[in-house]
Amino acid sequence: MSFERNNIHAMTGYTSGEQPERPDIIKLNTNENPYPPGPAVESALRGIQVQSLRRYPPPTASLLRQSLAQLHKVEADNLIVTNGGDELLRLVLATFVEPATSSAGGECIAVADPSYSLYDVLAAAHGCGLKKFPLRADWSLPPDFAAQLNAAGVKLCFIVNPHAPSGHLASPAEVEKIAREFRGVLVLDEAYVDFVDPELGHDCIPLAMRLDNVLILRTLSKGYSLAGLRMAYGIGARALIDPMQYKTKDSYNTDYIAQTLARAAIEDQAYAAETWRRVREQRAWLVARLDELGLRTPPSQSNFVLATVPAPHSAAAVYQALKDAGILVRYFKLPGLEDKLRITIGAPEENQRLVAELTRILKR
Numbered sequence: 142m143s144f145e146r147n148n149i150h151a152m153t154g155y156t157s158g159e160q161p162e163r164p165d166i167i168k169l170n171t172n173e174n175p176y177p178p179g180p181a182v183e184s185a186l187r188g189i190q191v192q193s194l195r196r197y198p199p200p201t202a203s204l205l206r207q208s209l210a211q212l213h214k215v216e217a218d219n220l221i222v223t224n225g226g227d228e229l230l231r232l233v234l235a236t237f238v239e240p241a242t243s244s245a246g247g248e249c250i251a252v253a254d255p256s257y258s259l260y261d262v263l264a265a266a267h268g269c270g271l272k273k274f275p276l277r278a279d280w281s282l283p284p285d286f287a288a289q290l291n292a293a294g295v296k297l298c299f300i301v302n303p304h305a306p307s308g309h310l311a312s313p314a315e316v317e318k319i320a321r322e323f324r325g326v327l328v329l330d331e332a333y334v335d336f337v338d339p340e341l342g343h344d345c346i347p348l349a350m351r352l353d354n355v356l357i358l359r360t361l362s363k364g365y366s367l368a369g370l371r372m373a374y375g376i377g378a379r380a381l382i383d384p385m386q387y388k389t390k391d392s393y394n395t396d397y398i399a400q401t402l403a404r405a406a407i408e409d410q411a412y413a414a415e416t417w418r419r420v421r422e423q424r425a426w427l428v429a430r431l432d433e434l435g436l437r438t439p440p441s442q443s444n445f446v447l448a449t450v451p452a453p454h455s456a457a458a459v460y461q462a463l464k465d466a467g468i469l470v471r472y473f474k475l476p477g478l479e480d481k482l483r484i485t486i487g488a489p490e491e492n493q494r495l496v497a498e499l500t501r502i503l504k505r
């Protein structure tokens with residue numbers, strides 16, 4: 142006997158990247174930051190008094206939102222803090238998209254294809270439609286993207302920028318053109334934006350402050366080495382933030398410990414920025430070595446690269462051989478990605494081990 146709603150019964154859950162128990166595995170498969178959280182986070186953790194857990198935490202993470210407001214030069218009211226980016230994605234669907242069963246008639250969301258596969262899972266669980274719009278060969282968005290969305294009657298669209306799994310970056314001007322033309326809510330998933338080369342001066346926050354249909358997602362999971370803490374936030378106009386902040390989110394969606402540690406991490410920008418610089422340095426190093434081995438990668442502004450495995454080798458076989466050697470990378474058995482591996486940028490020793498193993502595997 143199944144008690145599930147029909148759409149839940151019919152759907153398949155999200156497949157996370159493998160999280161091995163063995164500490165000696167080199168993990169280049171889930172885009173975590175290879176460097177530890179900073180000393181400010183460690184001392185904040187040590188400073189937490191267990192008695193402070195007796196009370197409920199600030200419901201909208203007010204102190205953390207103040208720190209974030211200062212960092213991004215926005216008002217605290219333009220920010221919502223969530224239990225990981227995944228909660229924010231769930232909230233936008235619950236708040237802005239009618240499910241198929243709605244008496245108002247079901248709405249649909251859109252994603253560029255390929256993209257973060259969690260969007261499909263969340264849409265299935267919410268019970269709304271999902272339309273996929275193919276990216277161009279260089280992973281950029283088609284020039285008539287907004288027109289395509291409008292023609293398909295899309296209510297809300299997710300764009301990952303920098304894009305996953307390619308690392309391609311769309312410029313703020315390109316994003317603005319889409320946002321101005323699109324008649325729905327545009328969610329910019331900036332999970333990897335911290336790794337963008339600062340010389341590009343990339344910044345979509347002013348855009349989210351000017352337009353009332355742009356919501357930006359940021360997470361502490363990648364840039365701040367805090368994937369285990371489950372903290373993220375949204376930035377946008379109050380018309381987008383308020384209904385989530387005061388109606389659809391859990392009243393105490395983030396806990397006191399997470400709020401305290403997240404604030405310590407956000408207030409120590411110098412430490413985080415140094416990890417980003419090192420990741421960019423290693424990214425350039427790894428891209429050059431992969432190139433020498435014949436594995437081409439499109440330019441990445443993220444903390445991973447998407448490498449094409451040259452024939453006659455198969456990406457699936459190289460993935461398995463690396464795994465046998467104790468190195469995990471990500472292989473997606475999806476159209477357009479079958480010959481590719483997504484490789485997270487690790488610490489220098491990890492990247493060197495990866496290159497050594499790849500050299501050995503490709504010589505066989």
Ligand SMILES: *Cc1c(COP(=O)(O)O)cnc(C)c1O
Binds near residue numbers: 172257301360373
């Ligand atoms: C990691 C990631 C997120 C958010 O992850 P959380 O750990 O839930 O904050 C969102 N979008 C993309 C594309 C990601 O890779």
